[in-house]
Ligand SMILES: [Zn+2]
């Protein structure tokens with residue numbers, strides 16, 4: 244089982260500026276199935292950038308109707324259903340993913356909902372599938388139907404808070420998580436409405452005591468505070484190994500000892516492509532540089548002749 248972060252940025256401004264990528268994350272090989280979670284802007288492109296196949300998914304999860312979570316969901320559903328020619332996979336998420344509620348949603352057109360199973364998740368609702376048991380977890384956030392989840396199989400649990408403030412019952416929803424993934428938008432004690440800051444996350448990790456904690460969905464303030472430092476602070480306060488996600492981070496999950504999971508940096512294939520273009524550019528520059536040098540030589544030759 245592995246996690247792949249196709250983005251670690253979140254909130255409006257980190258998203259608009261792409262200061263960090265916003266493609267959400269993948270859970271691969273959760274009992275043989277792959278899920279794309281909260282595919283925000285760029286999710287499809289980031290798949291190719293980090294060498295992940297977007298057509299190899301069995302489910303798309305969208306926690307709520309904010310663009311940094313749903314923007315690329317429709318195109319990923321097309322990838323999952325072979326361009327809407329096959330019935331395949333499952334779409335899971337908040338009510339507003341599927342229908343309008345107040346000023347929210349629907350995030351997906353009826354067309355895109357039509358070739359996959361649909362599961363509206365609500366807090367505490369547990370749904371059993373052959374490969375997966377999933378429970379909805381409450382959030383306190385802009386979209387009133389927003390929802391996190393806890394996935395379970397063979398007594399192994401991955402929990403995702405989605406966007407939420409810290410509230411008293413939050414740890415209860417994520418109890419027993421082996422891996423706890425959270426949106427931690429802000430550093431220090433600087434929480435704002437609808438989002439956790441590092442100190443909130445310390446409380447959550449301390450209550451839940453997962454094997455491994457991962458923080459992601461960083462906003463501007465968190466990025467300038469340095470998420471790695473903040474993750475180290477969570478670890479030292481709670482005794483739980485805590486990772487700050489980065490774009491292209493893969494975590495190979497050690498099921499037995501989650502704290503020993505291996506973290507790798509995936510190759511940025513676009514950077515490699517850029518390198519090739521640079522080589523090409525250098526060649527041109529070399530040529531023109533040679534031409535310039537030749538012109539110079541000719542000039543001095545002529546001048547010396549006088
Ligand atoms: Zn968000």
Ligand SMILES: [Zn+2]
Pocket residue numbers: 307309384385406
């Ligand atoms: Zn949000």
